[in-house]
Amino acid sequence: MPLSEPAAREPIHTREVTCRGFRRADGLWDIEGHLTDVKAYEFTTEQRGQILPGDPVHGMWIRLTVDDSLTVRAVEAVTEKSPYRTCGAVLPNFQRLVGLKIATGWTRAVKERLGGVQGCTHLVELLGPVATTAFQTIYPILAREQAAKAKSGETGEAMLSTKRPVLLNTCHIFDSNGEVVRKNWPDHYTGGTEKAAEAAD
Structure with missing residues (x-):
């Protein structure tokens, strides 16, 4: 059941987060997140200048490549749209995620490495749903394959x-x-x- 009928209103801001999981041919997994923030009105920023309605204020991507244990093997982060020209300067810091495991304590570990001035608020926020997507992508497939092996007698587990x-x-x-x-x-x-x-x- 959707939300109830709202009061009369006008649109102001839309944040969209899309996360997708992929199984790679080399046995690893790619988990990608994309975040956009869009205003319904025109405004001007100090460095970027005029931003028209529908033109993302923020447009950011991140890809985590992980193994079956959900350990991060590689990271790629991109700032496509931002209000400041130097927002992307912090992107190399996201390599600090390599070697971390998506498990209990993930959020704390991410904030220790990328919190505050060490990271980008929006990309760090995006890592939450990306982590959930990694689990949703990988766990069901591995569990199904393990169950099939156990049923066929291919494993002694x-x-x-x-x-x-x-x-x-x-x-x-x-x-x-x-x-x-x-x-x-x-x-x-x-x-x-x-x-x-x-x-x-």
Whole structure:
């Protein structure tokens, strides 16, 4: 269900964020983010001059190349549009992401390396949805392939349900006491009287 009918209003600002994930032929993954900020009115900036309605104030791209473990192997960042001519001067700092793993602590690690004057506010913000997109791109494919191998007997690893799911307790749907976990990852289900008793021991 969409939002309710709004009050009478006029458009002022639109931010669009697009993230896309790709599997590369060399076995790595490219995760790309694109951010634009657009005003509905004309205005003038000190360095760029006149900006017309629809002309992005900010237009920025970032590509993270990661491996199966979600470790960053390469970074490319581009400032296509910005209000100041020197905004792009900070882009080399984004190479500091190489070697980081997209996992718990990602946001903190990014801010340690690129926070404040060390980075670009908008590109740093973009790294949040890019990280989520990396997970959404990679995890389902690898999980499906691992399940297929286990089913066919190609691997001696335990079935997926015996490993702690990455999604466990990340939101209310994946609550370890909930029905989704009970059905999909019974080894990690903590709801119900029997499981609760086991957990208490």
